[in-house]
Amino acid sequence: MFSELSAQKEGSSLLRGPDSEDAGPVFERASPAYSPRTERYGLGDRSFSRQYAHIYAARLMHMRPLLADRARNKWGSNAPVKKLCDLETGEQCCIVGTLFKRMELQPSILKEISEEHNLLPQPARTKFISETDELILEDELQRIKLEGKIDKDKCVTGSVIAIYGAEKNDGKFTVEDFCTADLPLQTSRPALSSDRFVLLTSGLGLGSHNADSMLGLQLLVDMVTGQLGGLGEQSGAATISRVLLAGNLLSQNTQDKDASTKAKYLTKKTQAGSVEAIRLLDELLLQLVASVPVDVMPGQYDPTNYTLPQQPLHRCMFPLSSVYPTLQLASNPYEANIDGVRFLGTSGQNVCDIQRYSSMDSHLEILEETLRLRHLAPTAPDTLGCFPFYQKDPFILDECPHVYFSGNAPAFQSKLIKGSDGQEVLLVTIPDFSSTQTACLVNLRTLQCEPISFTAFSTDEDEESEMNVSH
Known part of the structure; x- marks a missing residue:
């Protein structure tokens, strides 16, 4: 002792x-x-008068050059890095943007209010993913729905990634590959x-x-x-x-x-x-x-x-x-x-x-x-x-x-x-x-x-x- x-x-x-x-x-x-x-x-200054869109814009602006470099290293310097507004149907290119996952089971204040009117309440859940979830990539101006080789269940809203593929005639972007920013320097x-x-x-x-x-x-x-x-x-x-x-x-x-x-x-x-x-x-x-x-x-x-x-x-x-x-x-x-x-x-x-x-x-x-x-x-x-x-x-x-x-x-x-x-x-x-x-x-x-x-x-x-x- x-x-x-x-x-x-x-x-x-x-x-x-x-x-x-x-x-x-x-x-x-x-x-x-x-x-x-x-x-x-x-x-x-603890002000809550601003919109939350600013933090997404700041996140994308900071991460875009990092991911553009990662994309060129992974898919070659010839792979064009474009914004969504410059997409052309069928063209193979790379897009850097923020993921948004549209989730039917995501808790909503409107569904909570519905419980007060004796409507069917939302069941208690530990996970909110479902087969109907949709994965969307957006930048400062536009958004596009994603499909292809990307696991929508594993992805979460707010992740900034780079995707490689092409836009099809149906208006969706078919992902052939994607990458993250990976570990920063140490x-x-x-x-x-x-x-x-x-x-x-x-x-x-x-x-x-x-x-x-x-x-x-x-x-x-x-x-x-x-x-x-x-x-x-x-x-x-x-x-x-x-x-x-x-x-x-x-x-x-x-x-x-x-x-x-x-x-x-x-x-x-x-x-x-x-x-x-x-x-x-x-x-x-x-x-x-x-x-x-x-x-x-x-x-x-x-x-x-x-x-x-x-x-x-x-x-x-x-x-x-x-x-x-x-x-x-x-x-x-x-x-x-x-x-x-x-x-x-x-x-x-x-x-x-x-x-x-x-x-x-x-x-x-x-x-x-x-x-x-x-x-x-x-x-x-x-x-x-x-x-x-x-x-x-x-x-x-x-x-x-x-x-x-x-x-x-x-x-x-x-x-x-x-x-x-x-x-x-x-x-x-x-x-x-x-x-x-x-x-x-x-x-x-x-x-x-x-x-x-x-x-x-x-x-x-x-x-x-x-x-x-x-x-």
């Missing part, structure tokens, strides 16, 4: 063993260089001399009254702060240089989505539950930030703005932990350099939305698809709430990350992918901790990722295997 020295040295801490106050093993936690890169996700990682880890977790789900979840969460905190295990585990805990909490810190149970139909006393109880969950979160953060730097991202159920990009949680909600300089309240999406390793990710809303409106089920597959599209949230603002940006689309990926993650996934998955220009990216789906009792550790030196799990009840052998982290 540890007793912590409260020596703060630019975010580092010393961990001392219990043999005596002046003697015993002392472990100094690694203190990585850290620089946040979230300026692009700041909202500034800065090289520095060579680290020793293992340093960043712990990623999400979906703490505070306020759910789940005793097993709270026990696992406290075990996680004790492991990070060095209160768990023997000297080997304690020295291993000292190599965890940073903790990242990727959204949904509060449980869905703390939300008040039916305030207009609930009785007032029920509404007050729900609000009180949210306040109590924030107080509990502050106490847990206090244990962490006294020992290790912590980045806190908001998520779908947390008290901040609903639309992306979600702004950092306010410091006034954390009177205990906010006095520590090691607490970093971050935005969603999150972007930062940790020891020269560029982290980029979200709390999972973008991945879950694409899962609903496409045939893709694997969060890891969706994560790779958004990276190859060079866009964090292609379905925003169509089916995913986002701020109406006017002159830029901050979700476009101009630089390739080294670690690309998504929070609140049903299970842990990781994959190392390589790009054509030597890029190496670690994809990580961070599991929902309240349901899986699992977090994950990313090694900054090797870009390897491993899960770490905690259970409420297990044998001594199981407990040792699940709570001992090998580095």
